[in-house]
Amino acid sequence: MAGTRTPADEAREAVVEAALGKLDLDAKTRLLAGQDMWSLPALPEIGLRSLVMSDGPIGVRGVRWTADDPSVALPSPTALAAAWDPELAHRAGVLLAQEARRKGVHVLLAPTVNLHRSPLGGRHFEAYSEDPYLTGRIGTGYVTGVQEGGVGTTVKHFVANDAETDRFTVDNLISQRTLRELYLAPFEAIVENAHPWGIMTAYNRVNGTTMTEHRYLVKEILRGEWGFDGFNVSDWTAARSTTGAIEGGLDAAMPGPKTVYGDALAQAVRDGEVEEPTVDAAVRNVLRLAARVGILDGAEPVVAEAQLPSPVDGEALAREIARRSFVLVRNENDALPLKPNGTVALLGAAARDARVLGGGSAIVFPPHIVSPLDGLTAALPEGTLGYAVGADPNTELADADKGFELRAVCRDAAGQVIGTASAPSGQLRWMGADLPEGVIHDTLHTVELTGTFTPRDSGQHTFGIKGLGAFTLTVDGTTYYDDVQRPLKDDPFSSFFGAPEPRARVDLTAGTPVEVSLTYVVSFAENRSLKVIGFSLVHQEPQRDPDELIAEAVELARTAGAAVIVVATTERVESEGYDRTNLQLPGRQDDLVHAVAAVNPNTVVIVNSGSPVELPWRDEVAAVLLGWFPGQEGGAALADVLTGTHEPGGRLPTTWGSLTDAPVTQVVPDNGELPYTEGVFIGYRAWEKAARTPSYPFGHGLGYTDWTYDEIAADDTDGTSVTVRVTNSGARHGREVVQVYLAPADAPAETNTNTDTDPQRPARWLAGFAGVEAGPGESVEVIVKLPRRAFEIWDETANSWAVVKGSYEIQAGRSIADRRVATTINV
Template sequence: MAGESTTQHTRDDEQVREDVVGAALGRLDLDAKARLLAGQDMWSLPALPEIGLRSLVFSDGPIGVRGVRWTADDPSIALPSPTALAATWDPELARRAGRLLAQEARRKDVHVLLAPTVNLHRSPLGGRHFECYSEDPYLTGEIGSGYVNGVQDGGVGTTVKHFVGNDAETDRFTVDNLIDPRPLRELYLAPFEAITRNAHPWGIMCAYNSVNGTTMSEHRHLQNEVLRGEWGFDGAIVSDWMAARSTKGAVEGGLDVAMPGPQTVYGEALAGAVRAGEVEESVVDEAVRNVLRLAARVGVLDGAPAVVSPSDLPAGIDGQAVAREVAHRAIVLVRNEGDVLPLASSGTVALSGAAARDARVLGGGSATVFPERVVSPLDGLTEALPAGALSYCVGADPSDELAVADKGFELRAVCRDEKGEVIGAGSLPNGQVQWIGDDLPDGVSHDSLHSVEITGTFTPRETGEHVFGTRGLGRFTLTVGDETCYDDFHGPREGADPFESFFGAPEERGRFHLTEGRPVTVSLTHVVQKSTGSPLTAVMFSLSHLSPRRDADELIAEAVEAARTADTAVVVVATTDRVESEGFDRTDLALPGRQNDLVRAVAAVNPRTVVVVNSGSPVELPWREEVSAILLTWFPGQEGGAALADVLLGAEEPGGRLPTTWPAAFSDAPVTQVAPVDGELPYAEGVFIGYRAWDRAGTAPAYPFGHGLGYTTWSYESATVSGSGRSVTVRLTNTGDRAGREVVQAYVAPVSDTAGRPARWLAAFGGVTAGAGETVEVTLDLPRRAFEVWDEAASSWALIEGPYTLTLAHSLTDPRLTVPL
């Protein structure tokens, strides 16, 4: 009875919201309606006091909530990367992570989170691979549904992105992805459909790219007919930032909100198009209705009950605890020869790798947030091990490129007008200035701003030759100590990404011999370029730095000597933000620098060598058979070092399973084409991406989809299929000597295929926990969609009756039980 009462209450609230939205819409004139559909600035929509509408605020995600300012003054919880979240294979944990992010959003007065990213791992070269969940559409849909439900449990909206086909970064603004209807439906649209049906998201973000000739912000078929018509989506469709191309095409193609503002294809341009008879006002009304519905749901429209009232919000959530839990649950143990892990707490450990000290905890680009603290592997192991048990050597640095000035720098930004008078100042978390829209220091406006000086001190951590540089476009003057090493104008490359000043490579400007611990003054002055006709008003540039480069062989030799006498050697290898970031794709899967040499040299002197791989997506591990254990930590978030120590010392089990296939070599990867030719990128592989493609090629990867070891063992006892054949109950026993968690994976394979399908595919999964010797059961529901294909001739789903084989497995290549369907 209580459930019926709650359902009725929810339906009553929905009707009230619809009534308030309809009444509010009826009180707006054309200009107000058109203005509401255009961003008023970088992150928000305008308030309309005449209808009781407050400003609706968006913020980037997906691993944190940055808020409307790019600053460390208002820090954010930084969760592990989306690849890590998917590696947990736990939608409920994703839901808890979402609830935490909703709490963070409310703290920062944010109403809508620009997340999750549910594009697929079509190719390991994809630059935002780390920001997406998986190569499998079903796993992606399940994790994404958990995330969306969690965020919206907290009364904050989501915008599931990027709809659709934004699976690579090369020419992302202009590329036309040619995707046949069947792979489009069975792969790329599938996660969006699942999340729309299972989690009812309040927003969708359309992609920059085109699909089959039509830019996504104007894709009437996919946005109006499929998303809204077939799937019943009733939220707001928001453009990716600067993705809206035209007024008539966008509004008739289903785009509700054009971001950012105030210069957009909506606003005055949309009102003018209606008055000129180019667009029907009724089309505008439907877009406004969708936006008002979103506003009502998050509680910024007077008279409309928010979906989640303040009294129903989840209790206060410990962000550090959730970040640590997701991190250790996401760690994938792919190798553990001789059960070298977990480590004995009494042994000595020789730790090496630059990323062990300066951990990379998140990916580059719009996913960046500024956590209050970061626990590196060095920090985590120092805290967990007895005094004197741990030694550390750099061993090898993954980067020999300039990076944003960070460790040892204390900086601020000083703003001046054209006369050179100071008009404002602000703190900086590092050497990067990124002020977009009205995100400027107090008292400063774009009209009054002429130059910005990054100024402060640098205290070196090493004696030697330090390299300084700049990133950005325009005029720069760089001074270190008393010497000006650069004073010139740096222009754009032809055909460069519009965000090159943020994503592009830094330029070297000067070298200085500095002494460890002795501060030196630094100053980088940038004359701001006034943008004309651009929808984005921004100041984006950075001071860059590179520490002294010691002889690589000498660094490796130091690590080897430390490892030689230690009980265990732990080597941390990593990618950099010049390898994995928004704005560009990778060209190979190699670890940068001399890191492979470091691993091999350490492994040669210590048979108990453990390698920790700190990357958001697959990298080649050519030494994988030469070491005892390998842990994949992804980008592990702010608590990554603490979680790693938990796993290494056995306080927690490495709970992750691979959400994507790891190639042994880049040349083995079945899909490597991410660069368009003449503006077009054919998805020629059809439905064969990820493990589907590996099965067809017959090539063995380094580690298959679903793989992951634990600290206990499992015996699969029996599998019982329901009478309808649409669910299976699996009985299994923990046969080890400690508690653990197992992810039961169900793969469907056609006995004889007449529909051109893959050899097998993931149909369901479920996690179970059990103590040593305990027997447990899990029931997996097999969705109808697992047995359907998209019939291109009929433009509809077709059920293929079978027969099928159902395999219950520990991973794709570790089957435990097989039953007929």
Template sequence: MAGSQPTPADTAREAVVEAALGTLDLDAKARLLAGQDMWTLPALPEIGLKSLVMSDGPIGVRGVRWTADDPSVALPSPTALAATWDPELARRAGVLLAQEARRKGVHVLLAPTVNLHRSPLGGRHFECYSEDPYLTGAIGSGYVTGVQSGGVGTTVKHFVANDAETDRFTVNNLVSERALRELYLAPFEAIVENARPWGVMTAYNRVNGTTMTEHHHLVNEVLRGEWGFDGFNVSDWMAARDTVGAINGGLDVTMPGPRTVYGAALAQAVRDGEVAEATVDAAVRRVLRLAARAGILDGAEPVVAEPPAPVDGEALAREIARRSFVLVRNENAALPLKPNGTVALIGAAARDARVLGGGSATVFPARIVSPLDGLTAALPEGTLTYAVGADPATELAVADRGFTLKAVCRNADGTVIGTRSAPGGLIQWMGSDLPDGVTYDVLHTVELTGTFTPRESGPHTFGIKGMGAFTLTVDGTTYYDDVQRPDKDDPFEAFFGAPVPRAQVELTAGEPVDVSLTYVVRLPDDIPMKVITFALAHSAPQRDPDELIAEAVEAARNADTAVVMVATTDRVESEGFDRTDLRLPGRQDDLVRAVAAANRNTVVVVNSGSPVELPWREDVAAVLLGWFPGQEGGAALADVLTGAHEPGGRLPTTWGSLADAPVTQVTPTDGELPYTEGVFIGYRAWEKAGRTPAYPFGHGLGYTDWTYESLETDGSTARIRLRNTGARPGREVVQVYVSPAEPDPERPARLLAGFASAEAAPGESVEVTVALPRRAFEIWDEKAKAWAFVKGSYEIAAGRSIEDRRLSAPINV
């Protein structure tokens, strides 16, 4: 594959880039390739280059400040976006994110994440799209196209095989070349071909012995050479380890700064003859090209001079959420809810919604519509009741509801040198993001101080998240004054580690008390970036679980329908660690069983970013998978439950029990993690193992019925005619699978070749055409080191999931 032909505008930008590059000396070039702080590259005024700003995604644009004081639109999780099976909707999401990036002065979004769901235990899977490389590439292409249509760059990540979190900084993933090509590289290849991303982020891990920030073969020979990628390559944060290895391996930018393996170290490596200056020039050229495209290099016309028309973020977030919900069970038409029926809404997650996953994907929306909010607004007054039932949170959470806090900064003699509001109990100041008037050289302590007004009486637990010296005081009493140390060697432990309980205080509902958490700032000289991160944590009194479940059962018994919200927590699904099981936390399974026994019309809504086990699924009337639905999730849920809109989602990954899952190994042995399953992950592995999951890849129900009437194929396209045989309008995702007529143990029994959406009114017939890519008939030949087209007989099947194939036709290719 080669890159597309340059346009006249591309040629003009390249001329400006070359002229700018020619005026820079070695030190300036080396400096440009190193982050100057957490999120930016240095400006070079001598060539008219402004500072390039990067920011985390993928569901929103946080900007350079990690605080609720600077809110962002929060879209549904990437698994939710993939569940829409709609690249055009992903494109629209990207346009909105470009709008958000421009609003926050961001030039490059650190997204999308297109690693695969190799094992259901992957802790960060909510941030990835799917187990299938084709679906991942299609959704990712739409996303990248949308963001870049707004004049904002993307960095497709994490290149490559960053498919789990355990020992992610050091693990050596042993992956066959065939598995790399057919699975893990495939989404990146598709996005490079279809969307021309401006950037790629290389991962922490090693692949077959070489760390990805130094992987000459995969970066220079495959990504740039074979695929024609012309964008910049940035390291994952703190991933770059060696100056010479990184620059010769194709890494352009090391982040964050100011201490990196580039800058002065890179200039010296050139002077010492270890690195050719032409290699540095190539990296600088790519960074300047990015700047030119984004419009921050004088004399270069940006790719997008006029941004797209404004997008309503709240409306789009709501649309994506309802289109992503996957109805996997609906016995006796339990959904949509019957008009004017009574509803018992049950579950802590219905009141305190979890709308996004933990880690660097976190943003802070200006508002969150919980399921309780959404259903209260949508249902007639007096028809909705609420009970907690069971709380999935078994650990402390960052202080939020009921807290009014501010951050007070002091120098060594206790003088206040600056203050900043703190909407929640989390402080994360990175680089220059300090309160006005505060500098690192004089900052000695940061105190989170204010009041807490409890909404329940009883023993409240307070704790601390972070590493270092802390003093915790509640209602005038000091409960902790000591040093909190990490329990594992992880540079991000302060970000992703669990809060530690340090005080239990008896409080009365409605009566405010003073709270204070003081952190003594200690920033070693050798750290690559200056970061202050800690949090005040809290949990409300824990009532007897059996008592809570009994209350929920009583509420369910007195309602026409019981809607139970079950959820994971940020201690189950987050960046920084993998899962050890697929169970719902706390007593939630017990809650569902008890409610289902009391009300046969029980609907369960699952609030998780990736698969969990649902051992009661055959005992309830309906199961709706709601993912992490973004800030408008509660309103979207009300749309779907009431029938104002049908659930539009289809599973982007297989759901089943951990005992049956074919691929479960995510923990390295002696630093190595062999991908022994080869090309068999996800539905490919389930079929090979002959195991039946709870819900197969592609599965999802709507509120109408469809009949597949005909399938015609010529080997390059498949044309499917289908009819809406239900009583209301609907949307169907038509999936096309290719399988060799003769079973081959070295090849998947079938794989997704394409898909299309069909919309029709009741009784209406519609036809869709799905292209069959050549790659669906190819395998990677490891001996020839090339793609091999496998001639022979195949079955082309169309249907509603990998298991529910309605029509098929043979072809010879």
């Protein structure tokens, strides 16, 4: 199904075969094993340079985990999907390829195209949607853009890594129909339409087999049916068996140098456990990737230097994506945009200290962050904006950045300094050979984070440690902790994603600097494949009485023309490594909104989260704007939208509702197994089947103008397509996302059950969409093509796709719940 090879492809393939023929077994198996955290080894004998990979998906961190090496930070993947614009995703990919080249990166470990199966998934901010079609369209745009920039992608996590609980071992039990129609569907669409150069296989098992060894899904479906010819890399530390992985179709085992490949794989061949041609197939895939990105001598890269896209302004694109992603879900009495020259009370700790990205491997370090307070201060007339904290969602310590000036000092066992490095965020992540100049692991004994802290508030400050091992913490000359922090569970990333531990409480005076020091005694677990030094100095400002903070905010809001409250989740709520236990906003933020809404009828709430949260006050406020994790320019984009210079352009890529009403919530395995008993009914499909009304339905989103849907007409002469005419019936220019849903005309929507010859299907599903723009009073027509797959199901008996014949209603509208025009066709 993948694209036909061109003469250029054939030429690269000839170079690959020639290079492969020059390698002995040891060189081949060495190439398949990571040499460190982020790269595969160079093989000078065939002119192969080292292949470098980097985490995404909103930026390119590169091989160094430090704020000293900043990266453009785009809005979260849920935000990108909320724009419902594959071309915008394409432009994001072009920018990220530009960033990758700047950092010497050949392959971006992105995008994540797992689905929002349950709202409790802790990493959903890193995936696009609950809908496989929307996910595939956005992912296709993203992959195409990155690879047009000459950089590879690894579409991940193949497959069904839809939650974080026990992600290393969970066995997800999924029917073949459910796999095909939902979880494999985005990968299939991207392979067919974007031809990605890489796939990353997940930690979890599917129907009894771990994904790094899943011969059926990788070799028979991904490579066999779909024709994927890229390389298959493991998620980090996911590969567990030498013979199982190579026979299952895994090409590269990361990270290194200690992996199941390398020497272990060479020995397996010599022992007769693995055939050398099986190794050759994996090496061929890696060499093909190297040829495509231009690091194999004699092979022309897919994108030559002269063909690279024009440079992209990262700040401008980050700002555009953010405002295009904001979803206005409520706007009573035209509360937004804000009235010119009115006074505004800006409230919420997240308005001052913005959370612009999710936690875990998605973290990058932007060169700057524009907070909502920054953005509105710049946009509003002087003297019209007031600010109060109101409520702080951060109930635990965060990395020591604001007010800290720190450096890392490396010492040997005798206490002699052997190297230094800056530590601008209070966070150290040194992986493999990524050490300060002159420092080697064999002589490194301690690392000290040392410097000064100048508090911005007086009171009791809390200091702590995030990491595992022996630490000594000293503040202002007093040692508060000298002991060992141990893991709560056996998770190789627990030092990165685990909770910070408070270890010192010190009374300090605003503006008066104090000395701080955190010393770590270096140790490496014998069973770890990579030497990693990862820990953080963490800090929390004085905690004032929550009722007092809310009272201050209420008084500021009482006399303001409008109150704008920014509420947010935290890294402890949404991050890689764990799932959510509820959908509530942390801290006293709900209480703040209730109190302010009671005194100011023009209360506007900005929800700063990567995925759904409950909004118990949504009917009490004038407007609700979902801002996702908006990236480094989020505050500037927010000011654009609130002041009305730009329209909020987003539509919901996933359903928002309460946990009590959510139809699919189980993410915790039972005896290691997690059955996907809901089958094809997740997201809006499940909400409709259960006849439950969410807070805000899939596809919902308001703008600053109104739209009338005039008519719809179907045409099946050249594949099925529909033409929809809409009119901008409002007073200003705007953009509309025309959404097309397909509904079996004779299916009872209440139960979604049909006869034996017409299998159980959702009441309707997304089959196409398109964005249109128009001025006031202007009518426009848009043609939306409906893919053949929209009319098919996976027939488990025949083990193939089958068109379900019958009558279908094609419905077009503004959301799954706001369908305006319809027509009927027979298939």
